Amino acid sequence: MAIDYREWRDGDDLALLEIWGDPDTAQARQFRGALAPSSNGTNGTPWRRCIVAEDVVDGVGIPVAAGVVYEASLHPERLWAYVEVARDHRRTGIGATLLTMLRREAADAPSGVSRLRAKVEPGTAGAAFAEAFGLKPIQRSRLVVVEPGALKLPVFPDKDYGGRPVSGENAGSDVVMDLATGSVELTDVVGRYYTSVHAWDSPGVLSVGQVQKLFLDELTGAHGAIVLRAQPESAFGAGVAPGKKGRIRAFAVSYAAPADPDAAPHMDNQGTEPSGREAPTDVFVGHEPSLPADDAAEAVRDILALIAYQHPVMLELDDSMAALRAAVEPLLESGKARLAAAETLVVSD
Numbered sequence: 001m002a003i004d005y006r007e008w009r010d011g012d013d014l015a016l017l018e019i020w021g022d023p024d025t026a027q028a029r030q031f032r033g034a035l036a037p038s039s040n041g042t043n044g045t046p047w048r049r050c051i052v053a054e055d056v057v058d059g060v061g062i063p064v065a066a067g068v069v070y071e072a073s074l075h076p077e078r079l080w081a082y083v084e085v086a087r088d089h090r091r092t093g094i095g096a097t098l099l100t101m102l103r104r105e106a107a108d109a110p111s112g113v114s115r116l117r118a119k120v121e122p123g124t125a126g127a128a129f130a131e132a133f134g135l136k137p138i139q140r141s142r143l144v145v146v147e148p149g150a151l152k153l154p155v156f157p158d159k160d161y162g163g164r165p166v167s168g169e170n171a172g173s174d175v176v177m178d179l180a181t182g183s184v185e186l187t188d189v190v191g192r193y194y195t196s197v198h199a200w201d202s203p204g205v206l207s208v209g210q211v212q213k214l215f216l217d218e219l220t221g222a223h224g225a226i227v228l229r230a231q232p233e234s235a236f237g238a239g240v241a242p243g244k245k246g247r248i249r250a251f252a253v254s255y256a257a258p259a260d261p262d263a264a265p266h267m268d269n270q271g272t273e274p275s276g277r278e279a280p281t282d283v284f285v286g287h288e289p290s291l292p293a294d295d296a297a298e299a300v301r302d303i304l305a306l307i308a309y310q311h312p313v314m315l316e317l318d319d320s321m322a323a324l325r326a327a328v329e330p331l332l333e334s335g336k337a338r339l340a341a342a343e344t345l346v347v348s349d
């Protein structure tokens with residue numbers, strides 16, 4: 001077998017798709033999209049090096065494998081890397097050669113960043129390959145569905161902070177509120193929460209505009225948000241109606257189902273799962289990062305109870321999200337929540 005290595009060219013994606021067939025994992029599905037012509041990082045495209053391996057038969061090269069390494073403006077401290085080899089060419093060292101070549105390219109990345117990072121699924125060839133090359137897990141991420149009614153609804157006081165009685169249905173109305181996804185207050189807490197739970201791979205400095213673009217604007221599918229606030233306090237002490245709302249303790253942003261079932265393989269575009277169960281709504285749940293751990297856990301549990309009261313919700317649970325883990329892991333153990341997909345490991349050198 002003679003293998004040649006060359007730069008990625010337009011058209012390689014189609015040739016490789018034919019040879020590769022369906023992706024092994026959700027991560028492979030996602031990262032195939034990163035295979036694209038190399039770029040020096042000018043004209044707004046990120047720096048990227050993409051290499052193809054061809055099996056040369058009778059002087060004709062047929063693409064069988066590819067690897068890519070590229071910079072990302074979000075989480076700039078590492079470069080993303082991905083390698084894929086046709087099944088009938090695996091375990092012959094092609095993956096290893098591609099990774100070695102990518103590492104050499106990474107050493108010349110203009111940002112000076114050369115550490116690699118990849119996503120793999122535990123127990124797969126990709127995970128074994130990463131381990132063999134010293135890429136160690138730096139985070140585990142799970143996609144979790146919380147079943148309706150899994151958590152008890154929080155009980156809100158029947159008096160507001162000014163001491164005035166509130167009728168049953170209005171209890172909590174000064175702490176649970178809808179907020180527009182364009183809200184500056186929401187954007188601020190979402191950005192700071194995201195940064196705080198990514199200390200293991202810093203997202204860099206996030207501007208208000210970036211937070212909006214990543215999590216809250218129309219293109220993300222965000223269509224609503226609720227927040228749980230601290231009880232408002234009056235500057236004049238208890239008994240005097242407070243003039244200001246309490247600060248946000250926790251937030252939940254919900255997203256519309258993507259029309260493309262590839263992007264959400266757990267459901268069809270009619271909003272049901274293949275099993276016939278009601279498809280969960282994607283949500284992003286977080287808290288004010290400066291809250292003490294106990295308070296954060298309580299706030300996250302309460303907001304999750306509210307949003308998952310009647311309908312299932314799906315959220316990404318990283319091991320770094322301590323408050324969310326405290327709420328969700330007992331539900332996973334008791335069967336009131338389930339994994340929607342295999343776990344993902346982010347591995348890095």
Ligand SMILES: CC(C)(COP(=O)(O)OP(=O)(O)OC[C@H]1O[C@@H](n2cnc3c(N)ncnc32)[C@H](O)[C@@H]1OP(=O)(O)O)[C@@H](O)C(=O)NCCC(=O)NCCS
Binds near residue numbers: 089090093119127129
């Ligand atoms: C992961 C992948 C790229 C490996 O490609 P490959 O050409 O088979 O890898 P190599 O032959 O160079 O293997 C190098 C070493 O990795 C390890 N390895 C690779 N595949 C393995 C497997 N299925 N089981 C256990 N170890 C494995 C071994 O240590 C191997 O050395 P050895 O063959 O001498 O034992 C290939 O399996 C693939 O395309 N998987 C799907 C895509 C993917 O998951 N990519 C990983 C993201 S970076």
